[in-house]
Amino acid sequence: MSKKEEYPENVFVSLQHLLKQEHTAQSFALLSRKHKVNSILSGKHASKLRGRGLDFEEVRNYVKGDDIRNIDWKVTARTQKTHTRVYTEEKEKPVLIVVDQSKSMFFGSVLKTKAVVAAELAAIAAFRVFKEGDRVGGVVFADEGFDVVAPKRSRKNIIHFLENIENRNRALKDSKAEAYEETLNAVIPRVRNIVTHDYLVVIISDFLRYSPTVIKAIAGISMHNDLILAKVTDPMEYAMPNTKFVASNQTHQIVVDGKNKKIKDAFIQGFEGDFYAFQSEMKKYQIPIFNVDTATPLDLQLKEVFGKMNAKK
Known part of the structure; x- marks a missing residue:
């Protein structure tokens, strides 16, 4: 079997594809440095902390x-x-990008899997930060382990980070979800050890399996650092198909009648309830969160996100 057949595009990522995201990173008209806002790609940030120079406001x-x-x-x-x-x-604001490549991300019903979108967003963020001259590193976590690349002002460092994403992404076809909670409980303390203070931390995930303990730990990161969350979703998670279909996990299969209004309404309410509860919890800690989905090209989504941010300013 050829490599292309084994790793179909939009289901898995390649290093070559992630490197191409550098062009996308260069095309954004992003927030001015004077704006005091948590922005994942804004480079050097205005800060009340002691720094290297003065920025007119x-x-x-x-x-x-x-x-x-x-x-x-x-x-x-x-x-x-x-x-x-x-x-x-x-x-200077060092940036740490934390990207989820666990089993729940290995799903996509329209254009791409959530794992691919998360990988693309991580690459775009890394290249944008590098272009602005700040140090950037990353943590890639999966169900059965994680990889850490310490922040540096180095293109080679970014490539190493993207290689880790590619490796974890391609391992999804054989990974087991049982160890996820144990891995996640190990990742967050490691991140906190890296980002002592004055970092920008970007976490890219679907945030479907985050316990209250983990959420509290994430909030702890935001106490001395800027933190922003990018939630990756798929249309089928909040809009059930209007037909019968088979849903399965690694052990069970069921037939779902998408035409059944009661089932459909319960499905939508469940998704919205989980999302709004998570969003509300993050608001308590003043942690911004934005959504990207698997159905729309990522560059178009980011232009809309940052366009709204700029419009508010």
Whole structure:
């Protein structure tokens, strides 16, 4: 059997495909550095922490106690009111991208599997951060283990990260889901050891099997770091097909009647309930979350996501 037949496109990823995402990463008009917002691809971030230099933020009315050296004389002359220039300290923000390649990600009903979309998003994020000059690394976790690439300002480092994604992705066809919880419980403490403070952490997953303990640990990461979650979904998870179909896992199969309104409504309510509960929990910790799906080209989805972010600013 040829390699192409064994690893069909859109079901599995290849290193070559992930490297092509560099072009997509270069095509985005992203948020300005002055915006204080958790953005997965915004490069250097404005920060109140001590940093390497100053980043201009705005001009506002002068108030008693402002440094007179920052008075903007041109604006003052034009408005006849004293204005001062406001700066924030710019600090390098190392980025750690955590990407899920476990069995629940090995599903897709339309265009791609969730695992492929997650891999593409991780590659785009890594290349964008690298382009902005920040250090970037990654953690790839699966059902039966995980790989860690420490953040560096190195293209070779990104390639190593993408190789790990490819390896874990291709192992999905034979992996066993039973060890997932044990792996996840080991991954989060490892991430916390890496991102001591002032990191940007991006977690890309479907977040279907996260226990309250793990969610609490994720929230702990956000205490001293910026954190953003990218939730990958498939249309069939929230919109049951209007037909009879066979659903199965590794041990059982059942026939589901998608035309049955009672079953369909319960299915939709179950998905929405789980998602909104998770989203609500993240809001408690002020952790932003956005969705990407398996049915729409990822570049189009990201343009819409960041377009909305920019519009709000």
